[in-house]
Amino acid sequence: MGLISLDTKAWKQGRQQLLNVFLSGNCALCDRPCSTPLCPSCQRQVQQTQLPHPLYQGQAGLPVVSWGTYAGSLKQCIASLKYNQRQDVAQFLGTQLAQSWLRVVPSMPSRGGREVLVVPIPLHESKLKQRGFNQAETLARWFCRVTHLPLHSNLLKRVQSTQAQHSLNREERFRNLNQAFDVDRQQRSQLSQPSVWLLDDIFTTGATALSCAQVLRRHGVSVAGICTAARTLAAEEHQSCKT
Numbered sequence: 001m002g003l004i005s006l007d008t009k010a011w012k013q014g015r016q017q018l019l020n021v022f023l024s025g026n027c028a029l030c031d032r033p034c035s036t037p038l039c040p041s042c043q044r045q046v047q048q049t050q051l052p053h054p055l056y057q058g059q060a061g062l063p064v065v066s067w068g069t070y071a072g073s074l075k076q077c078i079a080s081l082k083y084n085q086r087q088d089v090a091q092f093l094g095t096q097l098a099q100s101w102l103r104v105v106p107s108m109p110s111r112g113g114r115e116v117l118v119v120p121i122p123l124h125e126s127k128l129k130q131r132g133f134n135q136a137e138t139l140a141r142w143f144c145r146v147t148h149l150p151l152h153s154n155l156l157k158r159v160q161s162t163q164a165q166h167s168l169n170r171e172e173r174f175r176n177l178n179q180a181f182d183v184d185r186q187q188r189s190q191l192s193q194p195s196v197w198l199l200d201d202i203f204t205t206g207a208t209a210l211s212c213a214q215v216l217r218r219h220g221v222s223v224a225g226i227c228t229a230a231r232t233l234a235a236e237e238h239q240s241c242k243t
Helices: 002-022 040-047 072-083 089-107 125-131 135-147 170-176 185-189 207-218 233-242
Strands: 055-057 063-069 115-120 156-158 181-183 194-203 222-231
Touching: 040 072, 063 072, 063 089, 072 089, 072 135, 072 194, 072 222, 089 135, 089 222, 115 135, 135 194, 156 207, 181 185, 181 207, 194 207, 207 222
Parallel strands: 063 222, 115 194, 194 222
Antiparallel strands: 055 063, 156 181
8 A cells, every 4th residue: 555655646746747847837938927838928029039031051061940049038938948947938949940840841852752850969968867858859849749750869869978069169169079979779770761850959050960960971861951949140140141
């Protein structure tokens, strides 16, 4: 009886924790009471950051599809997701990103009939333990609900703990990520000729995505592009200079 009682109590606690995540009862930005991750006012502010042209041609021919500009309320929204445990925000951002992706990708060249997969950028085990979840994977789950693409969260793994990217310049970012990622051989052996869309929360210099793409390509995995909830202003300025 004691064991059953403890199991029931643990189940109830787990259920309540899940409800607290998805039914938090207040806006992730302004903290006003609401039944959605963002109140109507804050949601309008976040939607003002939406990019009119979500497709950006990144380095090495790697297209990037992003929903919004990483600034203002969208920047706060992502910070709330990552640092304030507001995983419910991923529902809004992942859904919006999926809708942008669906608008853009059908107009892109075909990938030769390859199976299309979504692979979130992984966190190192130590960072995952500290944060409790991978924000890219949480976004990817909502993204895949809308696009109906298969999610492969374990295909890529982060084998080295690296310095935080935001404190580094462009060249340092690429050096910092050298040999940081690897492919799970067992997961790879179960796939034939996949074409992967990498998914992350923010696109800055592209160092992280390109490092992941290089590793995947070495293992015979085609990388179709990367999709992110946000893109930095620096990337936007770089794009305008090229056009």
